[in-house]
Each structure stands twice: as structure tokens, then as C-alpha cells.
Amino acid sequence: MSIRNGLLALLEQGPMYGYQLRARFEASTGATWPLNVGQVYTTLARLERDGLVEPLGEPDAEGRVTYRITDRGRAEVESWFASPVDRERRPRDELAIKLAMALTTPGIDVHRVIQTQRTATLRSLQELTRLKAGADDVADAAWLLVLESMIFQAEAEVRWLDHCEIRIAEAPRAAAAPSPTPTPEAVR
């Protein structure tokens, strides 16, 4: 719902057309997550289908179609801002799942998996820091926050990876390899 809600919030700032929405959206998330223009139109169509936005008259001379938020749309945005992002219904964390699986998969070098990820995360952390240094504190205020969000998360990820290595080193290799062919009884 990130894009959907994001575009809707942008439209609450005033009527806009697709190309403009994309520019605004990218101004906030920056080069971080480039947004395919096509997606703006598909999302816009879905928002219109749901009665949250509506086209403002016919396309203008240059063929631009301006959209306006509806009352229902406004209510939706308000409710979005008023409610926290629930941890439970966030997308599954692929990295966490990967490591959990690596732990119980025989023949997988968990240490190596962790190190590979650690290196990659550190690299992207560098890149993020570089981007942050080059940003304008006032003009790119929103983008800066997004950037810093990613930095905080990447740092936490590195810390977690280090923590995992300690955990695994400590572990008496007990829960390492279950029987290759699990019996149905194990489930029951």
C-alpha cells in the first residue's frame, strides 16, 4: 500500500497529473526506490476505481489528465496518518527467513551466508552515507528522512548479523540437522 497511499497523500496537497505525481514521489524517496511511470497510471486507475480520486475534467491541450482527491480519499489519507504501521502485517523479512532456513539446512555454510550479507549491507550503508552527505538539508528534508531510515535499518541489520554469528558460535550444534526425511509424526 506504499505507493497507493503515497500518491493519495500527494493528491491531498492539490490536484496533479501522473507525470507530476511521479516526480513528487521520487523527490521524497529519491533515487532510493525509482518509480516506474507506468505504475503511477495503474495505481491512479485503481484509486479511481475505489472512488478515492477523480479526473478533473478532460485532458488539457498537452494531453495531461489532472486528478483530484475525493472526500472518501481524504478520509482514507487521514486514517492512514492516524494509524500506525502495524508490525504484524508488514511483509515478511526475506533475510530473516533466509537465515532461519540456512540454520536448519544441512550442507549450508551459515557463516558464509552471514558474511556475504554483511559485506553487501556494509557496502550499501556506505552508498547511503554518501548520498546523505550530498543531500540538501532543507530542500530534500523528506528524502533525508527516508535515507536515514534506511541507514538506521542497515545498521541494525549489521548488528543483528554480528549477533547471529555469536549465537551460532555459542550454540552446541544441537538443533543443527534434523532427520533428512521428516516423519509425519513430527508434525502431528
Next chain:
Amino acid sequence: MSIRNGLLALLEQGPMYGYQLRARFEASTGATWPLNVGQVYTTLARLERDGLVEPLGEPDAEGRVTYRITDRGRAEVESWFASPVDRERRPRDELAIKLAMALTTPGIDVHRVIQTQRTATLRSLQELTRLKAGADDVADAAWLLVLESMIFQAEAEVRWLDHCEIRIAEAPRAAAAPSPTPTPEAVR
């Protein structure tokens, strides 16, 4: 790709049937992200379609259909473990986007948005800590790692939220409200 890859990795540990896969998957991610059984079957069907798994003969007496990983599937798992989770192609962070949007939307109390989220995150942090305390260090090793991943992330989120408040307090309210109806020139 979390579920898809996760199930595939489980099948590398040995042939299994759907219900079993779900039990195993939930044993690793725990009560954190409950997995609807139906999804196992849809995912299994897609894996079979892509030639990564194959049914192992006919359904047995109890109607259970066991699946086995193929060579292509094995290669896929290996490549999954060998490559890091790329930051760029991770799902957009809804919270970051929300705050970025809140910053530039007039009439939105950013402080309130942050506080609401902070409270919710702290609450889920408590719940996660509670779960961690009740987990068995050896039996639930994988789940513990997932749990701790979420804890680290939640902590980072709180820190980030606090950081945001400082940022906003410092800000000279410069990039606050752009003109309500942005001119096309702003995009060009």
C-alpha cells in the same frame, strides 16, 4: 519471494507434503507471521510450474501429496543462499514513505504521527521481548533469530523516530508547505 524460497529451502531438507511444510515454516518464523495453509498449495503449484519441485508419485493412502525438489530447484536454493538480499529491491518501507509524505502535507501533525507510531512500535517491542523470553534456546534456535531480527529492527525504528523529531524540531520550517496547486513548471 520469501515464502517461495523458504518452502523451496525446506524441500531441500527432504521431501515433504503441504501441511508438513507449513508446520516447518511456522516453526521457524513462529507466531510472528502465521502462514495460511492455502498459500502453501498455491506456492507449491507455482514451484512445480517453474520446474523447481515435483510431486513424488501419487497421493498416499491418507491423500497426502509429497513433493521433492528438482535439480533446478536445488540450484535455485543454492543461488539464494549465495547471494545477499539486495537493499534496492526490497519492498518500499511504508513507514518511511508515510513520514516523508506527512512532512510535506499541510494540516498534518507530524509530531502526532510519530508519537502514534512510536507507541505502537514500543508495544510490539514489548510483545517481542515477551515472546523471546518464553522461547527455548535450542529447540527454537531459528525462530529466536527471526524474533531478534524483528527486535533489532523495532529498536532501530524507535531510534529513527526519535531522530526524526529532533530533525523536525531543528528545521526552520522551511520546506514545510509548498504551493497547494503545484504548477507544471515545478516538474519541468
Next chain:
DNA sequence: CGACACATGTAACACGTTACATGATTTG
């Protein structure tokens, strides 16, 4: 003129998710 940015839109697909239908088996 040719390349490029502007601008809209659609078709097709990916994965995730839920609700539902169906039946066998277990257990209180």
C-alpha cells in the same frame, strides 16, 4: 532532423493473501 524528455496508457505477470469447499481422521 534526430534524440530526448514529457505524457498517457495497457497488457501481462509476479507474489501474497484470503475465503471457501471438501473430505478423512482423531478425540473429548
Next chain:
DNA sequence: CAAATCATGTAACGTGTTACATGTGTCG
């Protein structure tokens, strides 16, 4: 017996994502 658990499967939908088609305006 009734309820719960085990077990499979499907239909339908949601968002996100890309590739493509199409056309206009601009600028070197």
C-alpha cells in the same frame, strides 16, 4: 456423536512491476 485437527485444493482479488505502444514538444 460432535468438534477439532489433518489434509488438499481452487477461485478470486490485491498490490507491485515491467515492457511495450503511442504521441507531443523541445533543443542541439
